[in-house]
Amino acid sequence: SQKIEQNSEALNIQEGKTATLTCNYTNYSPAYLQWYRQDPGRGPVFLLLIRENEKEKRKERLKVTFDTTLKQSLFHITASQPADSATYLCALGSNYQLIWGAGTKLIIKP
């Protein structure tokens, strides 16, 4: 069955450093992979989408890589700030559904 794993339940990073989150998947060949942010009691908020033929995508302080051979995506936040503290979810899918990882809770310490 399809499986998505995010590297850790929680990640503590010092403010100003780069946070790197990992998403690994098996038994799946997604057309694209997405990263979302979720704050407590809120719905997921879209951050970045990367397609299977793309290696890297950037948006401001965010960068996503996608290695379809390794079946892995890395999500980087550079110059991290306390306001970046949230749960980050990776999701794979198509037009018809998204399959989600359990998320990584990122805590940025001042």
Added chain:
Amino acid sequence: EPEVTQTPSHQVTQMGQEVILRCVPISNHLYFYWYRQILGQKVEFLVSFYNNEISEKSEIFDDQFSVERPDGSNFTLKIRSTKLEDSAMYFCASSKEGEPQHFGDGTRLSIL
């Protein structure tokens, strides 16, 4: 920026009762989805809807569940004969083809 809106934000229902969760997707989106998230667990896909019919559904989406787009703006999820284990956050999302899904802030469903 347009957003997906969901009502109510919190629904409390007695076990065995029917509940309808409502969503207004973004107006020019064509794909509609329902997901649920049990407290402390991952987001789970329930159903997707396109061109006035279900495109895909998960094992969770059994005969207890139904979806409807009664008019040009609303998208509803009905749960018949609710069970305690239906307690969760239910998220509605919408998207254009091949584009990211946009989520509402969810309805917290509590079954007593």
